[in-house]
Amino acid sequence: MGAFQSIVEQTGDMLVRLSARMLGNVTDAEDVVQEAFVKAYQALVADEFDGRSSVKTWLYRIVTNASLDALRKRKRKAEVGDDVLTDLPGGSDAAQLEARMALRELSDYLDGLPEDQRTAIILKGVEGLTTGEVAAIMETTEGAVEQRLVRARATLRSKRSET
Amino acid sequence: MTAGDEQVDSKLKRLAAETESLGASARFSSRVMQSLPSVTPSGIWTDVTASARWLMPAFALAAVVAVVWAVSSEELNTELLASTETAEIEW
Numbered sequence: 001m002g003a004f005q006s007i008v009e010q011t012g013d014m015l016v017r018l019s020a021r022m023l024g025n026v027t028d029a030e031d032v033v034q035e036a037f038v039k040a041y042q043a044l045v046a047d048e049f050d051g052r053s054s055v056k057t058w059l060y061r062i063v064t065n066a067s068l069d070a071l072r073k074r075k076r077k078a079e080v081g082d083d084v085l086t087d088l089p090g091g092s093d094a095a096q097l098e099a100r101m102a103l104r105e106l107s108d109y110l111d112g113l114p115e116d117q118r119t120a121i122i123l124k125g126v127e128g129l130t131t132g133e134v135a136a137i138m139e140t141t142e143g144a145v146e147q148r149l150v151r152a153r154a155t156l157r158s159k160r161s162e163t
Numbered sequence: 164m165t166a167g168d169e170q171v172d173s174k175l176k177r178l179a180a181e182t183e184s185l186g187a188s189a190r191f192s193s194r195v196m197q198s199l200p201s202v203t204p205s206g207i208w209t210d211v212t213a214s215a216r217w218l219m220p221a222f223a224l225a226a227v228v229a230v231v232w233a234v235s236s237e238e239l240n241t242e243l244l245a246s247t248e249t250a251e252i253e254w
Contacts, residue, residue, distance in 0.1 A: 008192050008196065012186070012187040017182065017186055020185050021182060033187070033195075034198055037199075038195075038199060038200070041199050096185075099181060099183075102178050103182050105178060106182065109178070125172055126179040126182075128179065153171045157165075157168070
């Protein structure tokens, strides 16, 4: 339990940030990451973590999938993006406000991308992971990741030229 | 990579930098730890005792049957012994 607490403390910020970048909302991201940690804990206790990937990659994968599930649920409820700026727990200072405005800009910028392209571009272009790490998280090949990145960039370029 | 791609990447890098200060709230870790399900330690002995717990009623029933059988066969033995003693007297 103590070792797991140390994992939560070391990776919590990083995973909430990842989920927030995918969802455009920190409050929802905390809920998603909390659920993801519970799943990870249950998997560790049941000895289901096979150690083929690093703990970081494994947690990234769990949080990415949980965030995608949350996005799908939210799309079904048609609530996308409207609550970003009301999501300000303890974020009254200028830096936090600026960060949340940037989160909204990111969410709007990536809006409309298919979820596999959106995931690839967030992991590679925003999180700064290598193509190999992105492939491991998305459980696909590096070639498939590159293809998704090319398509995502093409869509984002055309979006830019439209505006 | 085209100039357009570089513009896309530089915009993503800017947004990454501007959102870098985001993270979990102060009480997030304790909230996560409180939400974890309580898990009993696992191992071969805990598994054996846990399985044995389900077999206890069957063992208890088997013990009762064994006692009844032992008592009834004791009575039968006594009867047999009595008849043997009689036979011995006859011999």
